[in-house]
Each structure stands twice: as structure tokens, then as C-alpha cells.
Amino acid sequence: MNLHFYNSLSRKKEKFEPILPGKVGMYVCGPTLYNEPHMGNLRTFIHFDTIVRYLKFIGLHVKYVRNITDAGHITNSLGNEVDSVSIAAKMEQKEPLELVYFYNVKFQRLTRDFNLLPPDIEPTATAHIQEQIEIIEKIIENGFAYEVNGSVYFDVKKYMEKYPYGELSGRKVEDLIEESRDLNAQDEKRFFADFALWKAVDADAMQQWRSPWGMGGPGWHIECTAMSTKYLGKEFDIHGGGMDLKFPHHEGEIAQSCGSMGNAPARYWLHSNMLNVNGKKMSKSLGNSFLPHEIIEGTSPLFSKPYSPQVIRFFMMMSHYRSELDASDDALQAAEKGYQRISRAFSKIDSLPIPSNNDTVFAQLEEIATNCYAAMDDDINTSVTIAQLFEMTSIINKILANEIQIGERERSKIKEIGFGFLEEALGVKIEAPHQDNSKINDVMQLVLELRKQARDNKDFATSDKIRDTLSKAGIAIKDGKDGSDFEIL
Secondary structure: OOOEEEEOOOOEEEEOOOOEOOEEEEEEOOOEOOOOOOHHHHHHHHHHHHHHHHHHHOOOEEEEEEOEEOOOOEOOOOOOOEOHHHHHHHHHOOOHHHHHHHHHHHHHHHHHHOOOOOOOEOOEHHHHHHHHHHHHHHHHHOOOEEEEOOEEEEOHHHHHOOOOOOOOOOOOHHHHHHHHOOOOOHHHOOOOOOEEEEEEOOOOOOOOEOOOOOOEEEOOHHHHHHHHHHHHOOOEEEEEEEHHHHHHHHHHHHHHHHHHHOOOOEEEEEEEOOEEEOOEEOOOOOOOOOOHHHHHHOOOOOOOOOOOHHHHHHHHHOOOOOOOEEEOHHHHHHHHHHHHHHHHHHOOHHHOOOOOOOHHHHHHHHHHHHHHHHHHHEOOOHHHHHHHHHHHHHHHHHHHOOOOOOOHHHHHHHHHHHHHHHHHHOOOOOOOOOOOOOOOHHHHHHHHHHHHHHHHOOOHHHHHHHHHHHHHOOEEEEEEOOEEEEEEO
């Protein structure tokens, strides 16, 4: 195994060496279901699904945990606690868990639409309150937290006496002072950067649990610390999430694990980048935020037509997970054409003519396979892998156009590469487009007649030019004893 990941913690690519040989423990921060995840959220889950798929593809046993946040406080960069679940529940006149269930049904449908593998464990925050309380108690016991008026805060200053804080995100506490103005409950905190582990609530709060400090609810970061370490151990292999979670969420998780268990939870920290729209950051305030079902149904005003989930997934695979990706009509239409080209070719693999083996083609296919593995081993470089699959598509089209011949050995290799990398590793399902020739039949009959006249007049230069030009356009001429026909490749 020569797999390398870019580790956000060390800021460099590192060879992946799991704690237990052949086994991988991986935790990814899942959705906070007080509303429907937007397309940027889904991009994160799609890319980490691809990482899980490739780990399994190369023979590793993966224990994949992706949580659901159904309680707790979603914070800003410096701990301004806002109970988003309860606020959204009140606005929609639902109980919090009723709201979460409603959006979880939508989320699970999206995961099926976009061909995401289900995680091995999908824990919820509300089912792990006791584990969160026990970790908070340990942090207090170790001197890294304090209780005020029924709330418990992580003591960042005390923690910094023993451990670095901000190592993952690169943010320095002293540089954040200007951001600390007008924070809720600031008077309770000893230091502006302290964050809530447990929050006291009013008697009429929609979500509250009994704790040693009174009735309240968990902070945001403590939930993931409890769920990840419960199922993967106090140290596991990979922790993933969106780039926006580096600070404060993942930074908080590291601090909590060190503060309670004496070590960071994960060896490798992986982060996917943002999804932009028409060259701008996706934002509700800019009016360019859209939901997955809107682009599938064609109801988003940002796009001129609907796009299938597999086209969207293919579009995302054309970009590296750590790079920003710009969604636009032009980009999606280009991805759709590319997806259709590959799907048309791959759907015809079983019907490839196989008169005899071809050593040259087999060597080309082996090189493509080697390049695909090398690309995926290089921090899951899906864009290079897609480029290699386009190379193989060109070979398939040449075979279909009778320009080259292959045997069963080559066809088996094509199936191994095509279905292996595209469907299993990248998770893009091959769906042969419905071929509707009605609009071009009349035109093609005219072209075939002109080509026949050229051949009858022994004008083979014109005849060959027509054939070759159509082949480049993805249309193969089939010459037989009963005349000529065409096929869209």
C-alpha cells in the first residue's frame, strides 16, 4: 500500500499507516439536521464516501462512523452559543426530535440518490448524553474545565499551559481578541476563547437533560468527542469534515480529547473544501445557495436545467476534494457531456468485438490502471483518475469503430478498470443514456447516401473523410453487405 493523505494537522502529505494493519477507523462529522443540508454540505459527504470506497477498494477493512447532530449548540468562531435545533423547531412549530427526524428522512434519501455507502455506525448526540457528561467530568477532574451557574466551560488558558491550542487551524488565540466582542455569556467565562462543554438552560427549554451541574444540554464539540471515541477508541486513524469545521469544532475536539484522555483523537485530519457558485462563495445572503433536490428537479433559478445525481457526483469527482469547486451551468453541462461519453462507452463493454488479443492495447490498459491507482494513492486525486478513464473511453470507441481489435483478455481488463474505478472507487454509477436517434436519422441518411455516392464514384478520400469526421464526433459508420448504418458511441 502506497496511499498518502494530506494531513491538515501536519500540513503535508503523509504515508497512510493505520494503527491496526489492514483495518481503518474513520469518523466524519455528519449533518446538523435543523434544516435540509445544502449542496455544499453534501459535497463533503460525497468526497468522504469516495475515500471510504477507495480504502475498501484496496482491501482495507473500514469502520466508518458518521454522526447526526440532533442537539447541542452550534457556535460561531469564538463560542457565541446559539441553540439552532431549538430555534428552528420553534419556527416550524415542531418538537426538536420531530424536526430532526423530518430532515433526516430527506438526508437519507439524498444519500441514496447520490450513491453514498451507509456508515457502519450512525450515532446521534441525544443517544450519547451520558458519555458526554462522563468526558466533561474527566476534563474537570484534570483541571481543564470549570463550572459557572450550571454551565461548564473549557479552560483554554489552563489547557495552553500543557498543550498547543490552534495547532490544527493555525489560528493563534492572541490574534482572536478582536473577534471576542459582544459574546453571549461572556461574563461567565474566565477567558474569551473558552467554549461551552455543557450549557444550563431555562426550565422551559425544549431540550434538556439532568447532569451533575443541573438541567442543561451539551456543547457542540463535546458530542463528536464522545461519539468518535466510544466507537473507534481514544485514538483512531482518520477524522474528516468540511474545511469550515477546522476551527472551532475540530480544534475543540482535539482539546477535549487531550484534556480528558491525554492524546489527540485522530492521527490523520482530512478536510474537504468549499463549493462556490458562479465564481462566488455559496451564501444565503448572496442568494446563490441551493439545495440538492433543487438542482435534481431543475427548480433552482441558478441553473437552466435539471442534472441527475450521477452527473453531479461525476462533476465533483472532476475536482480534488481539497480544492474549491465552482458550480455553474457551463461546468455542469461539460460534466454531463463527459459523463454521458463515458457511460455510453462503458455500457457497451460486453458487446465489444473480440476477434484476437492485442498486446499493444493490453499494455495501454495496464498503464491506465497503474495511473489510476497512483492518482488515488496521491491523496485521492479523483480528477486525474477521471482523466485516465477518458483515455480508456477513447480506446473503447476505437474498438467500436473497428479501428482496432481486441480479445477477451483486453475486454476483461477494460471491465476491471471501468467498473472498478468508476463505480466501486468513485461511486459513480454507469447509466447508459437513452439513445434517441429520431432527430438525426434524416440527416444521417443523407450523409450515408452522400458517402455511398462517393464510394460508387471511387472517391475514397471523401468517403474516408466522412467516416473519420463522424468518428471524431462520436458516430460510428457500420458498413455491411446490406449497406451502411450508423451508431452513436
